[in-house]
Amino acid sequence: MVKVTIEGLEIDLEQGKNLLEAIRKSNLRITSPCGGKGVCGKCLVKLGKDDPENLPSPIEKELLEEEDIKEGYRLACQVFPHRDVSISIPEESREATLELMLKYATVKKIEEPALTFATLVLPNISNEKDLADIIAKQVSKELSQKIEDRELIDIMNDGKVRIWSDAGKPVAVSSLKARKISIALDIGSTTMVVYGFDIIDQKIVSAEAMTNPQRQYGEDVMTRIDFSMKSQKQKQLLERVVRDGVSDLIRKLASKMGCSSSDVLRITFVGNTAMHHLFLGLDVTRLGKVPFSPEIKNAIEIVGKDIHLKGLEYAKITAPPLIAGFVGADLVAVLLATDLLSSEIPTAVIDIGTNAEIALACEGRLLCCSSAAGPAFEGGNISYGMRATEGAIIRVWSEAGKLKFETIGKSEPIGLCGSGLIDFVAESLRIGLVDSAGTYVQKNCGESLVGKHGNARYLMYSSGRREVSVTQGDIRQLQLAKAAMHAGLEILIDKMGIKKIDRLLLAGAFGANMSIRNGRLIGMFPEIPLNKIMPVGNAAGTGAIQLVTDMNARRKIDAIAKKAEHVELSLEKDFQKRFIASLDFPHQDSRKYPESSRSVKIRVTRGK
């Protein structure tokens, strides 16, 4: 073991592992588009002290400027420390997710403020006992004992105190100088985001994000459930890392807002059911097996010390109710933010992800399900798949029958992100490189297609030792993902007893960044007018913020969760049939996609 100190944080690293591994362990974020393959040259770190044993690798010499190497800049994936080192992560290699998170969570108008404050003018008082007596008499006995000593001088000098209330009930007393805040917390399996609400300004003023530290114990939810089931110790470990991560994240956010964790009055969190349960310390065993029942469905209201949040012992922690094992409080927040139940026309919302959560509302009835789409939309299980960071092909189109593409940051391509893959397939369908069955059409691909059948891959870019291609298997992965999502929505439409939906909302950053036209062409969405398919951004985050700030939202939330009828897709007899029929581009039944089907150049018909 060697000790790697990253910006003050000490990480134990096994010999033979690289710095990228250490950074991942530390929960700090670094951009690493190629995933540590030594191709992209993006995971730049600065070594604190010169380590002569650790000379730059040939890859570093090629990708980095000599000057930079001299100054101690190295690639995290190329440095395998032999002894203790200390490093820092320069600004340019920090992953820029925060802007993205903030950009897509919208802050709605507060209809009825839930967090309020008032100023109380004190009569002449001479000591703290007088103060406590007045607070006890005019506000509450409980709060009269909670005035912090450090506040006393300011209060005495001003002759005024500030009374902070949540839902009309006084919850804190402070000097006029203090700023109290509240937090909306979105615990995703991949990323955790906190939004800071300033009560005086009545608005979200700041946000912070970090990788969910549980990721080191399992990338997907099932693996973490399994990890937690193995022993009490492992369960506690998962709980501890996420709680410590959240405490840390809030400490940073509070300090950015000019106060401290002890000024947090309320934290409302949302997340999928597994993240929700693990954060609260609930048993997740039953989430790992049929029929995936949650331990608790009701709304949660506890205080920070109940779950050992550091510095947040007295903050009130709340979570909205949830619906099912794979339809969590995050979807409930999405339903709130989109006000789906009030839709006058049949409207569906899809939160696109590894588990696509789908809800459909029609005339006051609300159905929802979760569909295991797999990680293809996020670039997972795709040969050159990657997240939407620099070097990812994000747009593909064609000019004169030739595919053209654009990368994030306009740099040399390293791989494709989900929206790039969708564009690639859609455009290939238009110009006949891929047929409606999802198979490459050799005669139209020319020399760009290498290999045959299952081994075929289309070269999008190749230069020297770098290549970006899409394999036949990658297209199959996309077919499986979009078919699972489409079949899920179809089952809901069918259960609702309607023929089609009139409007589709796409929640999550992915929906905001993809080409909706191309998504519809490949059959991810039903064929409804393009202007009826609308991205709504990070609606789960938006809903969590509403629950912090608005009484009106808080009153609605229980009713929303109670209204929701959950459909377990794997128990639906029709699911397999619909899934198989949804594999084609756009669909086996072209009557469902008259317009898109016409855009697919080579249509395969079977059985004739």
Place this chain on the structure above:
Amino acid sequence: MDDVIERLKNAVINYDIDCVKDIAQEVLEKGIDPIKAIEQGLGEGIKTVGKRFGDGEIFLPELIMGAETMKTAMAVLEPAIPAGSPGRTTAGKVLIGTVLDDIHEIGKNLVATLLSANGFEVVDLGVNVPNEKFIQSVKDAKPNIVALSALMTTTMPHMAEVVKQVSASQGAKTMIGGAPVTEDFAKKIGASGYSGDASGAVTKAKELVKK
């Protein structure tokens, strides 16, 4: 007469579900042995489809349509097999199911389809199958192979339990598969075989029967 069998084979290869019934009727009208028609016509046809699927030339919808075309013809031919005839020669008998607490069936169905296509007799126990049911069915059906599927990490321990008991009783060979299952896991729990995909499962099953 071989022309009819050839047409039967081609109907499966071309997923011609509309015509295959008529061709099967023709087989019976011409007095051709239904077992021969099944083995040399339908069997060969579905083998071609299975191979194309394994090679990645075609995808799931084609495979399923090929299998359904075959089933349609089987519904005509099978009842015509004379009672007491020696029956079809099979590649072996496979008991298949998704383990307890797990209800995912598409992958399991796919393997079952491909195994049937390759001449295996398949007994499908369905999904969410209790460990004891596997054990009891091994005793009752006496298969060559028990094939277990799991789609969730959390249900994989049931595989270990069934494999352990089946191996102890030496009742049958065992093979496992499913998205979270790895070759390492298969080795660790002592399963006789593993495959990462459906067509690989057929190859593995053939291997295990020979052993």
